[in-house]
Amino acid sequence: MSKILIQNGRVIDPANNIDQSLPVYIAAGKIVSVGQKPADFTADITLDAQNKIVCPGFVDLSVRLREPGHSRKGSIHSETRAAAAAGVTSLCLPPDTRPIIDTPSVVEYIRDKAEQAGYPNVFPFAALTKQLKGQELSNMHALKRMGCIAVSNAMCAPQNLLILRHAMEYAVSHDLPLALHPDEPSLSRGGCLHEGAIASQYGLPGIPAAAETIAVTQTLELAILTGCRVHFSQISGQGAVKKIQQAQHEGLPVTADVAIHQLHLTDTDLTPFDSRYHVLPPFRGQLDKTALREGLINNTLTAICSDHQPHDLDAKLGALPETEPGISALETLLPLTLQLVAENSLSLSQAISRLTDKPAAIFSLNKGTLSPGMDADICIFDPNKNWQVNKDTWHSAGINTPYWEQTLQGKVSHTLQSGKIIYQDNV
Amino acid sequence: MNSTLQLNAHGKLKHFLSIEGLSKALLTEILDNAESFAGISGQSVKKVPLLRGKTIVNLFFENSTRTRTTFDLAASRLSADILNINIATSSTSKGESLLDTIRNLEAMHVDLFVVRHAISGAAHFIAQHSAPHISVINAGDGQHAHPTQAMLDMLTIRQYKKDFSHLKVAIIGDIRHSRVARSQIQALNTLGVQEVRVIAPKTLLPAQVESLNVTALHNMEQGLEDIDVIIMLRLQKERMTAALLPSESEFFKCYGLTQKKLACANPDAIVMHPGPINRGVEIDSSVADGPQSVILRQVTNGVAVRMAIMSMVLQQSTESAA
Incomplete structure (x- = not known):
């Protein structure tokens, strides 16, 4: 395996409090040293990172690869390529594939496909319940042995609190954290937009923020009761942020992430009936967006994810309520995170931390830092490069993004996974 | 857009x-x-x-x-x-x-x-x-x-009231699920009426209804005060089974337009309804067929x-x- 030297770049490694211009030395797929040249190191490949940032590869807590089961929308091959182009070197896969990730053979299939695609760092979440029906427990032990790092309900709420309680108790017994998408379905069913002025104006069925807050509140009580470690996936409202913050202050080991687009868009940004803005949870109000950003600053929400959900054209072809929710979001993750920095919500180092060591820590992944001995998963990006989102620059099979044909700032130039260059910007 | x-x-x-x-x-x-x-x-x-x-x-x-x-x-x-x-x-x-x-x-x-x-x-x-x-x-x-419905309603109002600028208009009933109401509210506000009121229980009002530029009230007698134009909406039977209303009879008692409630409005108020009418649910027959009703003119328009x-x-x- 090649020895690689990355030189002239500004290294930002939040976990090690590094933010300075340093060389990075890589050998045998691992970080050998940051700064000091190891003895007898002769680089086979030298990457010049002048005017660029060198940081750990991003750890994305929610990426739909659409395989198995939704080949019209994307494949492990296409979406891991998009991940590589986005600087994402580790990704978590929610269990709502077809078949659902509730049997070890599905995990095996995904791992094999990921290996074949040259992108082994796919970390599947196991279904919390069989078929995600919210009724019977999945084979958590077997799924964990096959490599699942958590259990998750994907977008399907457990049928009642008793089943959720039992699932949490069983997950504790196998030392599996729960990644929960909080939603009270009786309040959200049929909705496609944040319940508020915009939904009222356009006569679109709304989802009240309370659907999320109530689910968070109930789950927090069950976390106390069962001792299960809970991670809330893709929080959208100020109520949920507040409840999670309170619980953290009381010492409960709960964590949460937020999808990058929720930090930028609100329901008022919506172009009427434009299906590209159809996302769940829905874009909420300005106060929610502010609360989410504050939650990131004060560490209530520790990770930013893409919540990548690529779709085929037909899935988005229709008036908003009859289309499928979700945004193809991997490749806008970095520029939109940098926009948070430009808008003074976070420092650059804080922002990178929420894409790297913080998400890795939530699921105890040995990722997200440039410490010597770690896998050489690295992202090199040009924070000032402008690029247009279009078919020439895009890698995901899904082009369903509200940012299509917009010009964004910040582009990945190289992505390394275990010392292998898996993406190189050709422009 | x-x-x-x-x-x-x-x-x-x-x-x-x-x-x-x-x-x-x-x-x-x-x-x-x-x-x-x-x-x-x-x-x-x-x-x-x-x-x-x-x-x-x-x-x-x-x-x-x-x-x-x-x-x-x-x-x-x-x-x-x-x-x-x-x-x-x-x-x-x-x-x-x-x-x-x-x-x-x-x-x-x-x-x-x-x-x-x-x-x-x-x-x-x-x-x-x-x-x-x-x-x-x-x-x-x-x-x-339902913009053509709203425009025929506006035509009817103009024929009877001439000028929009002094008018106070009340829309009563299931505002939440009504495309007619949304278009009417926009048309009335664009044409510059003095006030649009919506009168319904909270279960039949959309979230943040005031953002539509209306005044919301739950009491019909109060809501009809000084009103020049009364627009009744059709109530769908599904609203009872979805736990939005207890019964047709209770709805009629609170929000059905009767002669007695009509008397709370201005004496020359006109009564409108986009049809088809549920007699005895949202409107009493004597009002629907009475002298203040312009419902058939709406159809002609x-x-x-x-x-x-x-x-x-x-x-x-x-x-x-x-």
């Missing part, structure tokens, strides 16, 4: 999808045109050759007899050819099949789609995806808009308003082609 989609490069009405974004001048132009067509309907020969050679497709994805009939009548009085297509559809129907339907009809060189659909935004979607020469009129989409809008959207295309 709506107005840019609805108007052509010369600011003429190309599609009629929603009241939102249309100017007071344009709404007034529609009313003036409708007024002149209302004269034709009273003549013994009720036909003008304005749209001869044009083909209009009534594309109804949701059942409707009354609205479709008035569009039919309006089209035939303008001498257009009419094609009626009823597509029983489920709410899960896909965009592809909708688009395929549109493409097929386009291939037959039609000029105008009149669309009714159960999904909010369907008419917008069709307008965005139709060939450039085709116009779209929204005949009701989900809970979003429905034809004139649809003639006006059809001729406007189809003639803009002739003008811009010339």
Whole structure:
């Protein structure tokens, strides 16, 4: 395996409090040293990172690869390529594939496909319940042995609190954290937009923020009761942020992430009936967006994810309520995170931390830092490069993004996974 | 967004999808045109050759007899050819099949789609995806808009009240699920009425209803004070089973328009209803058939308003082609 030297770049490694211009030395797929040249190191490949940032590869807590089961929308091959182009070197896969990730053979299939695609760092979440029906427990032990790092309900709420309680108790017994998408379905069913002025104006069925807050509140009580470690996936409202913050202050080991687009868009940004803005949870109000950003600053929400959900054209072809929710979001993750920095919500180092060591820590992944001995998963990006989102620059099979044909700032130039260059910007 | 989609490069009405974004001048132009067509309907020969050679497709994805009939009548009085297509559809129907339907009809060189659909935004979607020469009129989409109904209501109000600027208008009933109410509220505010009140229990009001530029009240007697125009909405039976209301009788007691409640409004207040009426649920028969009711005038105006809008959207295309 090649020895690689990355030189002239500004290294930002939040976990090690590094933010300075340093060389990075890589050998045998691992970080050998940051700064000091190891003895007898002769680089086979030298990457010049002048005017660029060198940081750990991003750890994305929610990426739909659409395989198995939704080949019209994307494949492990296409979406891991998009991940590589986005600087994402580790990704978590929610269990709502077809078949659902509730049997070890599905995990095996995904791992094999990921290996074949040259992108082994796919970390599947196991279904919390069989078929995600919210009724019977999945084979958590077997799924964990096959490599699942958590259990998750994907977008399907457990049928009642008793089943959720039992699932949490069983997950504790196998030392599996729960990644929960909080939603009270009786309040959200049929909705496609944040319940508020915009939904009222356009006569679109709304989802009240309370659907999320109530689910968070109930789950927090069950976390106390069962001792299960809970991670809330893709929080959208100020109520949920507040409840999670309170619980953290009381010492409960709960964590949460937020999808990058929720930090930028609100329901008022919506172009009427434009299906590209159809996302769940829905874009909420300005106060929610502010609360989410504050939650990131004060560490209530520790990770930013893409919540990548690529779709085929037909899935988005229709008036908003009859289309499928979700945004193809991997490749806008970095520029939109940098926009948070430009808008003074976070420092650059804080922002990178929420894409790297913080998400890795939530699921105890040995990722997200440039410490010597770690896998050489690295992202090199040009924070000032402008690029247009279009078919020439895009890698995901899904082009369903509200940012299509917009010009964004910040582009990945190289992505390394275990010392292998898996993406190189050709422009 | 709506107005840019609805108007052509010369600011003429190309599609009629929603009241939102249309100017007071344009709404007034529609009313003036409708007024002149209302004269034709009273003549013994009720036909003008304005749209001869044009083909209009009534594309109804949701059942409707009354609205479709008035569009039919309006089209035939303008001498257009009419094609009626009823597509029983489920709410899960896909965009592809909708688009395929549109493409097929386009291939037959039609000029105008009149669309009714159960999904909010369907008419917008069709307008965005139709060939450039085709116009779209929204005949009701989900809970979003029913702009031709709103305009016939505005015409009726203008005929009885002349000037909008001093009017206080109350809309009563199921505002939350009503595309008619949304369009009426936008039209009334655009035409500059003094106040729009909505009166209903909270279960039948949309979230943040004040953002629609209305005053919301739960008590009908209070709400009808000083009111010049009373618009009753039809109550669907589903509202009881969805736990939005306890019973028809309780709704009638609180929000049904009776002679007694009518007396709370101004003495010359007019009573309107988009139909079909649930007698004894939202309105008492003696009021519906009483001297203050203008419900049948609304029906008559429905034809004139649809003639006006059809001729406007189809003639803009002739003008811009010339």
